[in-house]
Amino acid sequence: MTWVNAIIQGVLTGGLYALFACGLSLMFGVMKVVNLAHGDLAVVAGYIAVGVITVTHIPVLWSFIIVVPVMAVLGYVLQRTLIQSSLDRGVLTTLIVTFGLSIVIENGLLQFFTANTRGIGSGLALVRDSFSLGPQIQIAYLLVVIFAVAVVVLLGLQYFLSASRYGRLIRAVADDKEAAQLSGADYRHVFGIAAALAFGTVALGGIAYGMYAQLDPTAGTDTILLFAFAAVVIGGLGSLWGTLLGGVVLGVAQQIGAQINISDEVLAGYLVFLAVLVLRPQGLASRRTQS
Amino acid sequence: MNLLTEPVARPAADLRVTRSRRSVAWTGAGALIVVVVLARMPYMVHSGTTAILAQAFIVLTLASMWNLLAGYAGLVSVGQQLFVGLGAYFVLILAIHGVSPFQALPMAAIGCGVAALPLWWLVSRLRSGYFAIATWVLASAAMLFIERFPSIGSGSGMPMPGLAGYGPVLLSAYTYWAALAVTVAALAAIYLLLRSKLGLALTAIRDDEVAARSSGVRVGLARLLVFVVAGVGCGAAGAVLAISQLQVQPSAVFNIQWTAEMAFATIIGGLGTIEGPILGTAVYMVLQQTLASYNAWYLIVLGLVAITVALFARRGLWGLADEHLHLRLFPVGYWLRD
Numbered sequence: 001m002t003w004v005n006a007i008i009q010g011v012l013t014g015g016l017y018a019l020f021a022c023g024l025s026l027m028f029g030v031m032k033v034v035n036l037a038h039g040d041l042a043v044v045a046g047y048i049a050v051g052v053i054t055v056t057h058i059p060v061l062w063s064f065i066i067v068v069p070v071m072a073v074l075g076y077v078l079q080r081t082l083i084q085s086s087l088d089r090g091v092l093t094t095l096i097v098t099f100g101l102s103i104v105i106e107n108g109l110l111q112f113f114t115a116n117t118r119g120i121g122s123g124l125a126l127v128r129d130s131f132s133l134g135p136q137i138q139i140a141y142l143l144v145v146i147f148a149v150a151v152v153v154l155l156g157l158q159y160f161l162s163a164s165r166y167g168r169l170i171r172a173v174a175d176d177k178e179a180a181q182l183s184g185a186d187y188r189h190v191f192g193i194a195a196a197l198a199f200g201t202v203a204l205g206g207i208a209y210g211m212y213a214q215l216d217p218t219a220g221t222d223t224i225l226l227f228a229f230a231a232v233v234i235g236g237l238g239s240l241w242g243t244l245l246g247g248v249v250l251g252v253a254q255q256i257g258a259q260i261n262i263s264d265e266v267l268a269g270y271l272v273f274l275a276v277l278v279l280r281p282q283g284l285a286s287r288r289t290q291s
Numbered sequence: 292m293n294l295l296t297e298p299v300a301r302p303a304a305d306l307r308v309t310r311s312r313r314s315v316a317w318t319g320a321g322a323l324i325v326v327v328v329l330a331r332m333p334y335m336v337h338s339g340t341t342a343i344l345a346q347a348f349i350v351l352t353l354a355s356m357w358n359l360l361a362g363y364a365g366l367v368s369v370g371q372q373l374f375v376g377l378g379a380y381f382v383l384i385l386a387i388h389g390v391s392p393f394q395a396l397p398m399a400a401i402g403c404g405v406a407a408l409p410l411w412w413l414v415s416r417l418r419s420g421y422f423a424i425a426t427w428v429l430a431s432a433a434m435l436f437i438e439r440f441p442s443i444g445s446g447s448g449m450p451m452p453g454l455a456g457y458g459p460v461l462l463s464a465y466t467y468w469a470a471l472a473v474t475v476a477a478l479a480a481i482y483l484l485l486r487s488k489l490g491l492a493l494t495a496i497r498d499d500e501v502a503a504r505s506s507g508v509r510v511g512l513a514r515l516l517v518f519v520v521a522g523v524g525c526g527a528a529g530a531v532l533a534i535s536q537l538q539v540q541p542s543a544v545f546n547i548q549w550t551a552e553m554a555f556a557t558i559i560g561g562l563g564t565i566e567g568p569i570l571g572t573a574v575y576m577v578l579q580q581t582l583a584s585y586n587a588w589y590l591i592v593l594g595l596v597a598i599t600v601a602l603f604a605r606r607g608l609w610g611l612a613d614e615h616l617h618l619r620l621f622p623v624g625y626w627l628r629d
Contacts, residue, residue: 095419108591
């Protein structure tokens, strides 16, 4: 029964990892940007949520109504300024600039908010409580909600990209930005929209992480960026639903690892990541080989 | 009408191909004097000063290796702390088995080079940005793996054995010389490497990977060699670090801070030149010493400067100086002159 429990918990944490990963995947798919500051920005979103809740006293769950637009605007602005100008100078510059941003954000958070951990809504029944399925299986309501949010976000993204006008523009620009430009699409603006979308998911990921675990300045890289990346690689580069599959596989691997030895939780996830890299570098969900 | 003019025929004797516009002899003599003076330092200054210099040598070695990776082979690794940590732990393990840490240092460096081979096989499957994060994951996984072993201190690390026999003055002098030797060897190796055929291949990759590939450069093999050399260099720096810190702690040696420092120092100094990391390390040390009492602020300032340089002065400080002076301390290219 403990193994069944581990698998159920793993699948549900996979939703959280998919929430981390879909923004990373989207940015790479559209702009060919690997944003090394991805996780730190999620932590920033979490800290903004903490601040918003403290100042305005709005209910914890509604904090996303403020944080998501704030992060989306930040995403648009960052894309139009820093990321676009580094993109114009090549892949190397993009990596250096986002890596620099990651280090600056992480150490900035350490300076201003210390290394103390912060939780979001730790007193809420939703965050605390769980229901039982059988004698040894306790499922936290929060994990179910996060998983549902991840599925809704992925459905929303898929619908937006395939059906809306901006979604079509984003796909056109991702396929061939020069051709899209010739047809009258301002690819810089479209990139900004895609970044706003990605940062919106980053905001949700940051808030969810703050409720699920504790926010601290180093969580952005140690946990969020690396787990997001592992989920993207396991699922398959450039596949939206692949991030959910990758997240679930990563989550299950971690929970099974934790069953064997509690300190092996994270390592077990990385071992599965490495195994996928060796045996199926194109990812589990992707059919075509990586060029 | 002929649109193309005939090239002006010139006798070949008029052109001379040299490594530098100026004579190499004086820079070579200068480098030798600098090394001799640096080697005499423990007799001339306090151990506090040599400790700071040793720290600068560690950063310079790391930055030079990162420059080889990113500046020449186009490999942006954000997981080089993997080799810093491995180097430190190889020294620790050898020291536990009775080898003197100073003798263990070269063995640890070679061990890191050997470890780089299977790691390359793993990470070379991914391109550019994903390669970068994959190296980071490897570093993180290696730290978690090492923390599983209580005999080498688990997560809290342990003091370096085999150093108690040295007096404090002698130990700090030996540590300094080890750091200096590693740096000189690293710079000499990179200099010779870049003057070799591999250097020509790497310079071609740096300037245009596709063009290099189509001219018959074996890009994959060149990158593998660079990854291994960088593994050896960062491992040696990690070994010196472990000796100078007198202890090894997983979260300290496998810290992303090492990659941040080597990358920022290289970018500020100038990517793709041997001189760049030297200048960048100097900037790093000045900032680090000035802001030492303000915790992590030096890293924040360094990061902001690196972002600015990457965007607005892509060839770094050395590139700015080079535009006006055409100076080469380490002539690895060629000049044509009449």
